[in-house]
Amino acid sequence: PTSAQASAVPQPGNFCYTLDNDTLTxxxxxxxxxxxxxxxxxxxxxxxxxxxxxxxxRICKKEVNVPGAMIMKDESLxxxxxxxxxxxxxxxxxxxxxELFRYCxxxxxxxxxxxxxxPNIMAMHTMLINKLPDSDKQTFLHPxxxxxxxFPFRPAARIVCAWTAMERADRDNGxxxxxxxxxxxxxxxxxxxxxxxKANKLFHGLLDEDEKSPRVHLVMEKGDTVFFHPLLIHGxxxxxxxxxxxxxxxxxxxxxxxxxxxxxTTQEHLEKEVVEMAHKKYNTTSVELR
Numbered sequence: 053p054t055s056a057q058a059s060a061v062p063q064p065g066n067f068c069y070t071l072d073n074d075t076l077t078x079x080x081x082x083x084x085x086x087x088x089x090x091x092x093x094x095x096x097x098x099x100x101x102x103x104x105x106x107x108x109x110r111i112c113k114k115e116v117n118v119p120g121a122m123i124m125k126d127e128s129l130x131x132x133x134x135x136x137x138x139x140x141x142x143x144x145x146x147x148x149x150x151e152l153f154r155y156c157x158x159x160x161x162x163x164x165x166x167x168x169x170x171p172n173i174m175a176m177h178t179m180l181i182n183k184l185p186d187s188d189k190q191t192f193l194h195p196x197x198x199x200x201x202x203f204p205f206r207p208a209a210r211i212v213c214a215w216t217a218m219e220r221a222d223r224d225n226g227x228x229x230x231x232x233x234x235x236x237x238x239x240x241x242x243x244x245x246x247x248x249x250k251a252n253k254l255f256h257g258l259l260d261e262d263e264k265s266p267r268v269h270l271v272m273e274k275g276d277t278v279f280f281h282p283l284l285i286h287g288x289x290x291x292x293x294x295x296x297x298x299x300x301x302x303x304x305x306x307x308x309x310x311x312x313x314x315x316x317t318t319q320e321h322l323e324k325e326v327v328e329m330a331h332k333k334y335n336t337t338s339v340e341l342r
Contacts, residue, residue, distance in 0.1 A: 172306060228288050
């Protein structure tokens with residue numbers, strides 16, 4: 053249970069992306085309606101962030117084995133460093149790790165999540181991102197994309213991402229970049245970017261990007277948390293520093309959301325890729341994206 057009493061039924065009036073609640077001010081609701089994101093300063097404590105960081109290091113050192121988690125590594129560095137913080141760039145689907153999954157249950161995070169999803173909340177997709185120092189190859193540049201591309205469920209307005217900076221994120225180390233207002237646009241076709249060098253698996257980007265659309269670089273301090281709509285176009289730049297840029301995030305959805313069949317949609321090729329990966333990993337034949 054969370055403290056904010058939010059109604060899961062869209063209210064008449066101006067607000068379609070937030071629900072009536074006691075947490076957001078009218079100005080904050082209006083900002084999210086207009087822009088598709090909302091930044092809350094110092095939401096997660098330093099103490100919690102240090103616990104998440106320690107657990108990430110333990111996972112890197114293989115002191116912990118997380119069932120079902122996908123540990124993504126930069127293959128080109130593996131020979132130099134084995135498996136360590138210098139190689140692992142993402143831990144995805146950490147729901148079976150009790151320590152990291154605490155992030156998805158923090159009352160201060162859920163208090164805000166409920167304003168978008170309503171009171172019946174599911175954690176749908178979890179990630180701890182460790183943006184490694186990048187070369188000119190731009191391996192860890194995440195192309196501009198919409199997260200809904202990865203989700204076979206709707207409605208989009210009842211899904212929200214909570215993304216927390218685990219240290220200062222700025223233009224030097226590859227902070228999030230958003231295109232305000234693009235959450236009002238439909239889901240666009242995604243695929244692998246055409247740039248030189250190898251794109252990371254499933255790092256899909258918009259095939260037809262509007263270069264003129266205004267962008268905002270979200271400079272965030274440790275503990276700052278941004279909540280954003282799954283249709284908001286966003287990405288992140290390369291890390292030009294020698295340090296690591298960590299963040300932890302979860303996509304939440306209302307448990308009233310329903311699954312869709314992605315056949316004959318722009319998401320169909322994603323399903324093929326996910327099925328192939330699942331087949332390789334688990335040697336299973338009958339898999340659907342949902």
